[in-house]
Amino acid sequence: MVSGAKKPELFFGQPYRQGDNPDPGPGNLENVPHGTIHFWTGDPRQPNGEDMGNFYSAARDPVFFAHHANVDLMWHLWRTRLHNDNNNNTSFTTDADWLDAAFLFYDEDARLVRCRVRDALDTAALRYAYQDVALPWLNAKPVAVAKEESTSGAAAARAITATTATALPARLDGTVSVVVARPETSRTAKRKAEAEEVLVVDGIEVADRFRFVKFDVFVNAASAAAATQSGGAARCAGSVALAPHVVRGEGDDKSEKKGRAVVKTAARFGICDLLDDTGADGDGAIVVSLVPRAAGDTVTVGGVRIDYVK
Known part of the structure; x- marks a missing residue:
């Protein structure tokens, strides 16, 4: 979330300007730990996960302030440890739209x-x-995948093509695995420093805004079970975690309509270190597995691709 977000847009999320479609894609910190902590500390016995489990009520819980103080700490560490130029730590952007955005x-x-x-x-x-x-x-880094445990992208691609490859778009009512081609392989250290290799999960659509949504993203994990076993953490690119932002009202047609409005977004994960740690940087393709953890039956994913972010 901090060390894995080497480029500003991976930490902050995508730019959002007047006239843009809403929800262009959150940054790493917004998903995890921010979104997951809201869900974990909400009360499942309440109709909307109150207090922490829903946007409208979260600040009623005192833990909200401790949680967001920690989010601010993560933001402080990202600026001072990863992007510090001794100039008030603002070198990560000169974007006036962001710097001059105002709040009342x-x-x-x-x-x-x-x-x-x-x-x-x-x-x-x-x-x-x-x-x-x-x-x-x-x-800190996850335990590196031992050579005998490592699944290369090429081997994983052959296995999945013959068995469980999923055509996109697809609903996440179970693990979805796809083969993704990499435009560049075995990049030099200089090239990696210049441009982070980014895994883009695009066309994410959530059909029920009343429910907390979470799914994990793995690279070259032979199965969902394998992703949680030895070396699984090293293969995890990150997670998508979306807390509810609407309230279910009793007999309230307006809130029901809003809750059923489809959310469209995307997620991006830097994977340079992951590919190095798992010995997959030389592979021309990787297998990406999307493993639903909560409300996957409400989620559709449109595509997965590789981009490079400078």
Whole structure:
């Protein structure tokens, strides 16, 4: 979520400007841990997963503030450890649409004030700081896949083509596996630094906005079961986790209609390190498996491809 998001759009998500279609695609942090923590701390006995499990009610739970303080810490670490140029950590973007985006808040005197994003980038100016402590997890890597356990993209592609390949678009009512061609193989370290190889899961459509949705994305895992066994973490590219943003109203046709409106989005995962860790950087194709964890029957995926992000 932090060290795996080497490029700004992988951490932040896709740009969203006036006139764009909504939900162009969240960043790594928005999905995990942000979305999953909301679901895990919501109450399944409540009609909408209140409090933390739904957008409208989340801030009623005191854990909301601890959770979002930790999200802010992740944001701080990403800026200072990965993208720090000693210039208030803003070098990751000069995009005025983002820097000058404004939000309205009530201050301590109940006055309506307008704040821009660029006004909130310097924690010193906001008069707070995070304790400087060891972060052993920041550069930690999953246990590398042993040579005898590694499934190459070529071998996995041959196996899946003969057995369980899925044509897209497809619904995630079970594990969906597809063979994805890689435009470049065995890239140099310089080329990898210049452009991150990004796995794009496109055309994600969610038909029920009342439910929490989650699915995991694996590369060259022979099966959903294998993905959770030895070396499984090294093969995991990431997850998509979407918390409900609508409320189910009793007899409320308007809320029901909104809840059934299809959400269309996409997900992107940097996979340079994953391919190196699993010995697959030389393969011309990889097998991507989408493993549903929650409400997969409401999700359709349109396509999977490789892009390169500078």
